[in-house]
Amino acid sequence: MEPSEQPDPDAAYRRGALDLLGILAYGALAAFDRLAEDARLAPTLADKVHMASMAAHQVSHFERVKARLAEFDVDVMAAMTPFHEPFNTFHDYTRPKDWPEGLVKAYVGDGIGADFYREVAAFVDAETRALVHEVLADEGHADFVVDRVRAAILTDPRLAGRLALWGRRLVGEALSQAQRVAADREALTSLLTGTVDRPGLDLAAVSRMFSRLIDNHTRRMAALGLQA
């Protein structure tokens, strides 16, 4: 904020909401990339079609978020800029080396991200919130992943140990990038924690939020037959 500006709770709120939309837009593009890469690893053409169609959905999510940002008179390219680096770093550090790792990343990694964005969305305007929920809706991908990962573990039981480690690594890397974003983007963080003029979550509520995120993560790992 420029020193001459007066603190304006609406402006701060707006910056936080725009950050959330920027994250969703860049997250959708990054997910497109990754799903298209996973499609290439797919063992059957039917699996490839499924992944390609998931990737295409990400582009339509991107378009929806872009349209919403345009209603705020904000260019999607500008809104995404602060999030290139954390997302790219996350993806560079967590390159799936085969099809099951790609599936687990799509389900477990995107799952914890989506849960967190929904928590933040509780603090933005109703229209933006509805868009966030719509963009993050599952669209049957979870069932597909659970089915394929369980089948892969049945075929090769040793996979379970490697994928359980992989799941923990994904969460670790995701948290490390999330902390970086939280430190850099005060407006986004203050959506959750509130400001002098606008109450947010107190410490107990933040801790309950983390419990919810971890519970959901554990539930997803269990659905895959993996230990969290």
Added chain:
Amino acid sequence: MEPSEQPDPDAAYRRGALDLLGILAYGALAAFDRLAEDARLAPTLADKVHMASMAAHQVSHFERVKARLAEFDVDVMAAMTPFHEPFNTFHDYTRPKDWPEGLVKAYVGDGIGADFYREVAAFVDAETRALVHEVLADEGHADFVVDRVRAAILTDPRLAGRLALWGRRLVGEALSQAQRVAADREALTSLLTGTVDRPGLDLAAVSRMFSRLIDNHTRRMAALGLQA
């Protein structure tokens, strides 16, 4: 055809039309793959978004063709099977090594393919024909490619020679795979050339068709500022 079957012009026609749809479906998936890879080579995020959105369009084309095949009671996976190898071979032999080569391939390679499919579509039922034209519609991609390739050549004039060679190689490889498909898929070929019961193109008409294909190719190369 089983030896006990009587030749049935409708069945032969139907097989040809299904082959055309199978080619379009697999072509769309292969194009998705390639555009997603091109997106990764894009020099700017805006270019990346454009390529990702083109890739997503290919998935919706695939879905449209799949739905039409279902109306014929044919599974898209089965319809695509004969075309895996020629498409995969074409793409393996023509891997773009940078962003301009990817753009030229998307415009020149897909262009000549699309022209040929439209020629074949003249011989199928009106509803299938309309679908083929819709799936092959340009959607503004040509303008994008022409703009980016011309800009790249302005920046590095030596590119023009390499890209002109590349364009010729693309056409050579495409024709070589097309001949293979023509030899293997009699029903498809006979859509064009006709059968005893159903007249098709005579030799002069086939030769005019090739002239049209080559004229359009030359026009596309010229639009890029390249010699065909």
